[in-house]
Amino acid sequence: MTGEQEVIGISGATGRLGEIIVRKLREHHPDVPVVALVRDLDKGAPLAALGAELRRFDYDAPETLAPALAGIDKLLLISGNAVGERERQHRAVIEAAREAGVRLIAYTSVLRASETALPIAAEHKATETVLKEVGVPHVLLRHGWYCENYLFRIEAAVDSGTLPTCAGDGLISAASREDFAEAAVAVLTAPDDQAGKVYELAGSSSFTFADLAAEAERQSGRPVKCVQLPKPEFEAALVAIGTPAFVAAMIAKSDMGAREGGLFDESRTLEKLIGRPTTSMSDVMASVLR
Template sequence: MIGVTGATGQLGRLVIQHLLNRTEASNIVALVRNPDNAQGLREQGVTIREADYDRPETLSAALNGVSKLLLISSNAVGQRMPHHQAVIDAAKAEGVELLAYTSILKADRSPLILAQEHKETEEALQASGLPTVLLRNGWYTENYTQSLGGVLQAGMVAGAAGEGVLNTATRNDLAEAAARVLTSADSEAGRVYELSGDEGFTLADYAREIARQTDRSIEYRALSEQDFTQMLVQIGLPEGFASILADAEARAAEGWLSDSGNDLSRLLGRPTTSLSEAVRDALA
């Protein structure tokens, strides 16, 4: 059986749907904090099991019989390691044969604040001795397109990435890649995938694409890391999280969210979703 943690989250739900296209529902286990939120998956024939990171005693039972496990990184930024370690320990105890982990692009050397917990998790996986495949997901395209309404209202894209190139990828593309790895007949243990979009773009390119599709004037306003942090706080983000996002943008200006290896398109067997397609879909 194939288990997926965080199965009711934004990425997890997409992974489950792609798995349903590739294997029987009876072969899929959705691991969720609250089973009541997974009724839609249950109706599709997926097995639902409670797996609460904060209650490690739920994890071993949840992983019983699971041969392949996708550990989707916890959304508790700053508290991820205890969550991930609990899953790793339970997976080892239950004899999981392959653990796939959704890490971050270039995690082993990235200076992003967000990369630190991913690097620690990768090290914990190596120390565990579990057969592991690393899915180093690039920056989500949705990190930008989900704010299109605000961009249109303000008439500008603001950010701290300067003229840095971003090779973002949509959640759907990354979810499909994970499903392909989990259902692969080949041995995936030991592999590291740097998963990024084929097409790199700058935030100025992003602003121009929005302008092209909406026939509006959209400018790109380059901000300092400090000013971008304050802008994010002003629109309602907690200061700590705002500073983490601003740090990621500043590191993007240095090339840390860019990658031209095309691992993602090779896994998909097709080109990744383009910026123009992502903008079109978000506008729709």
């Protein structure tokens, strides 16, 4: 079987990352059969219009998984968003993939999962362990942060004049979802065997929250000041403006992770994989400020 004939399955295909990956596969590799694995077939209609086959696929309905994976050669397992449930969900998918005869799983993990202190990494590290235990050949796409993660905070900062954080001078090597999607497509369509490879993926350039505030001020023409707060005060400030407590806790942990160096990477692995520098935070910010 040639590479062009291999069937690629994308889990979470109606999510923000999955949709971009399906679109890029169909646009740039139209001869590659793509299966969009979705919970809601109606929501997947736009993907079907691109030429992807739709199959119902629910992490919480294990009996649906192996049948949906039948005939798929390569599976992109996009991490679920149910924090606290992901190891269980991912195990069900990985075991179903083994049962269905999937020959390669590409998993979207987190940057330096095996060594980082980021709290969010625990479930990713556990999933990487499951992949080894179950024994399906796999490649790890370890993602840094998305530039888009910061847009709602930047918009709020322009409105209020302050950008609060507890990240200190921690550098963040973020990239856009489009960049990470291109990397996934490159790995899934690579002619050489990807099993066993680990890609630490992050932005070509890095920034601090002070940089974010300065750039937001420049683009908006309104004063924006970066305000450093102790973690408890920062988390309380987020709750005070209406952020759900669990979201505020996640944001605070993320900023602390940046403070400790967990979101910084200068390997330029992502840039090398997609063949160009990643999209700058400035350009992503411009999508909402200009």
